[in-house]
Amino acid sequence: MVHISSYTAPAGGSGGAVFFNSIPQTFTHLQFRMSLRSGNASTGGGVFIPGNAYHNLIANGSTAAGNGFSGLVNGIFNTVANSSTANVFGSHIMDILDYTNTNKAKTVRLIGGYDANGSGIVELFSTLITSTAAISSWFFDVGGPNYFAAGSRIDLYGITTSQVTGA
């Protein structure tokens, strides 16, 4: 697993999405590891990413639910809203398999959540990008002019595979 690049949210925040551009096409899989919190009090903790459909399996400490949405332009997973307990950040790991394979639509898997000492969620999430184009850029957006809280961090890794078959 090779580190590719990172984003760290600055103090004071700034609006707009966080982009990872010019993603190397030399790995087999991609993995994002994230510590996130929304930086704007007017919004919740929804994080927008590329996706034409998304599904989740989510629990909040008292109930569990499954949800599915299609015909979209974004998938949305959940992190910590700015109104939540101070200094709490969500933990999320997201895997994009075969991201350069032009015979496949891209299925993204994420496991994540947070506990805020009285509230919290845990989530298994997926989103589908129906295009078979290789993924060369990616974004994370907490919506419109909003931003990730200072201290939020996103790290991108590339994962290789062996060419030995092992059959």
Next chain:
Amino acid sequence: MQPIYTQTVGAGGAASITFNSIPQYFTDLKVVVSGRSARSAQQADNLFITFNGITTTYSATGLLGNGSSASSSRFSSRYASLAIDAAGSTASTFSNHDIYIPNYTGSNFKSFIADSVSENNASNAQLDLFAGLWRDTAAITSITLQPEVSTWVQYTTISLYGITKG
């Protein structure tokens, strides 16, 4: 995390994928699957996992989502209930699975966990969190993964990684 083996299914598909002669010097194993089944008229097929060619003495506990609800189930076979995208799901969509097998050379029963998603450009798709058990004390030397009903389609890729403790 070190890549050990990868297999990619060619034209014509494959009934199963097996990794044999798994090295015994890692601490844990991880299997990553980008797969699709040829099962017709269904959004999903189910993933069978077999260790050392032995098809009995498996059980599992799952937390499942289907796009509209969540449920929990127990299973008592190698039928793992990890949903694989099938012919009834959106074209070219492959499910995404991560299976972690700690202490695969140990002398205890073998536990494993999986987080797994199928996808579909519709409201229904299955997501699974899964804890499995193989009630056997033998070291794991081979792993077979296969769809329950049909076959792997072309471009399915399964990779095996070894993880060594620090």
